[in-house]
Amino acid sequence: xxxxxxxxxxxxxxxxxxxxxxxxxxxxxxxxxxxxxxxxxxxxxxxxxxxxxxxxxxxxxxxxxxxxxxxxxxxxxxxxxxxxxxxxxxxxxxxxxxxxxxxxxxxxxxxxxxxxxxxxxxxxxxxxxxxxxxxxxxxxxxxxxxxxxxxxxxxxxxxxxxxxxxxxxxxxxxxxxxxxxxxxxxxxxxxxxxxxxxxxxxxxxxxxxxxxxxxxxxxxxxxxxxxxxxxxxxxxxxxxxxxxxxxxxxxxxxxxxxxxxxxxxxxxxxxxxxxxxxxxxxxxxxxxxxxxxxxxxxxxxxxxxxxxxxxxxxxxxxxxxxxxxxxxx
Ligand code: 3HC
Numbered sequence: 001x002x003x004x005x006x007x008x009x010x011x012x013x014x015x016x017x018x019x020x021x022x023x024x025x026x027x028x029x030x031x032x033x034x035x036x037x038x039x040x041x042x043x044x045x046x047x048x049x050x051x052x053x054x055x056x057x058x059x060x061x062x063x064x065x066x067x068x069x070x071x072x073x074x075x076x077x078x079x080x081x082x083x084x085x086x087x088x089x090x091x092x093x094x095x096x097x098x099x100x101x102x103x104x105x106x107x108x109x110x111x112x113x114x115x116x117x118x119x120x121x122x123x124x125x126x127x128x129x130x131x132x133x134x135x136x137x138x139x140x141x142x143x144x145x146x147x148x149x150x151x152x153x154x155x156x157x158x159x160x161x162x163x164x165x166x167x168x169x170x171x172x173x174x175x176x177x178x179x180x181x182x183x184x185x186x187x188x189x190x191x192x193x194x195x196x197x198x199x200x201x202x203x204x205x206x207x208x209x210x211x212x213x214x215x216x217x218x219x220x221x222x223x224x225x226x227x228x229x230x231x232x233x234x235x236x237x238x239x240x241x242x243x244x245x246x247x248x249x250x251x252x253x254x255x256x257x258x259x260x261x262x263x264x265x266x267x268x269x270x271x272x273x274x275x276x277x278x279x280x281x282x283x284x285x286x287x288x289x290x291x292x293x294x295x296x297x298x299x300x301x302x303x304x305x306x307x308x309x310x311x312x313x314x315x316x317x318x319x320x321x322x323x324x325x326x327x328x329x
Contacts, residue, residue: 013229030231035161038104046230049223050160051105052121053232055112058098060124063297065091067131068140076134083180084137090173097169101162117302125283126213128291129205135188135195139202141181143210143248149174150244151214154234163232182251189255196256203252204260208278212286214241217277245273 016024023043029036036042065088072088075081099109115121126144131137152174156167188199215221215237227233235243245264252259261276285291 013225027229030159030229034159035164036159037161045226046232047105049227049230049232050163051102051107053223053227054098054102054105054160054163055107055115056122056124058095058102058112059116059121060127061091061095061098063123063127063301064144066297066300067127067129067293068137070131071134071137074134075137080184087141087177087180090177094166094170094173097166098163101160101166104162113301113305117298117305119289119298122287123297124213125286125291126209127297128286128293129209130293132205133198133202134184135198135202136205138181138184138188138199139206141177141179142185142251143181143203143206144213145174145177145181146248147210147213147244149178150240150247154240157231157234159231185255185257189257199255200257203257207260208282211241211244211278212283214238214244216280216283220280242272245275249273 014023016027019027022041026036026041026043026046036046068084068088068091072081072084075084099112102112103109112121116123126147131140149171152167152171156164156171158164158167185199185202188195190196215224218224218236218238221237224233224236228236249259249264259275263274263276265274267274286294289295
């Protein structure tokens with residue numbers, strides 16, 4: 001299984017003959033589709049990769065609330081406000097499930113948050129783009145949550161038990177997120193010419209940043225081969241990106257909107273759309289912190305973390321007092 005991975009992605013995954021007895025047994029469990037639980041033996045690299053991926057996933061959920069939260073007070077109707085409020089609250093819960101899954105690996109939420117705020121850990125590049133008007137909120141639900149679903153559904157089968165169970169919970173809510181976004185785009189695309197123009201501009205702004213969500217192309221992905229060997233990742237970045245394009249282009253056509261890619265074309269032979277890759281130089285600039293909203297997003301997270309310190313301290317003091325009282329009984 002992972003031997004093909006080495007061939008197909010050409011990245012160093014430890015060949016079986018170089019594995020220790022424990023590593024071979026572990027790999028057999030993963031290949032057999034068993035779930036690895038926190039107390040099970042696991043290679044240190046497996047633990048580290050999980051902490052990196054799950055924590056960055058959790059950071060993405062929490063930071064992802066900012067671009068949409070920006071529009072809760074400016075939603076066009078009370079109904080839209082209630083829907084957006086529910087969605088943003090869901091994202092907070094997704095972050096919670098994922099931080100809890102990461103904590104089973106022996107890290108604390110405080111450490112993970114400090115790593116985010118110091119730039120040592122990432123969150124998804126997509127959240128460094130601004131939401132300029134209400135059509136952007138539709139595009140975020142339709143395209144960003146649509147891409148997230150494409151990426152998260154396979155992760156329900158990931159080898160690490162707590163991550164897989166968190167994904168099952170999260171995926172149940174993601175389809176509502178994507179539908180409410182598409183419903184906004186439908187209303188605007190079928191609305192006044194001005195609303196349709198706004199919807200077209202929103203897909204122009206969010207199309208390529210949404211393609212970037214799946215990560216660099218497979219040839220540049222440093223983690224894919226090992227992550228797939230360990231079933232921390234089930235599909236490659238390019239596989240999921242292609243699936244997303246194939247599913248989303250007909251949806252855009254139904255809306256009467258144009259995907260901003262002159263080279264987009266259905267390929268009868270492959271049975272997929274041929275499409276233009278994102279601007280990878282832009283992608284790496286955003287990862288380096290030079291996207292349109294990186295500073296603003298991290299400042300907002302830092303302020304929330306600092307403003308909330310008194311709540312965490314109070315809860316910890318209460319917990320310590322209760323523990324001391326229980327010990328004294
Ligand atoms: N944004 C930020 N960093 C990215 C990225 C992106 N779109 N794509 C890749 N990277 C980073 C990786 O984290 C890695 O850097 P690191 O070593 O510092 O962690 C580097 O670029 C190389 O990329 P790889 O492809 O080698 O890395 P991975 O194998 O980790 O693949 C991934 C990247 C596909 C994002 C994978 O980590 C993954 O599937 N993560 C889980 C899903 C997730 O985090 N989704 C983010 C969006 S969540 C969301 O949208 C919430 C929704 O409710 C709106």
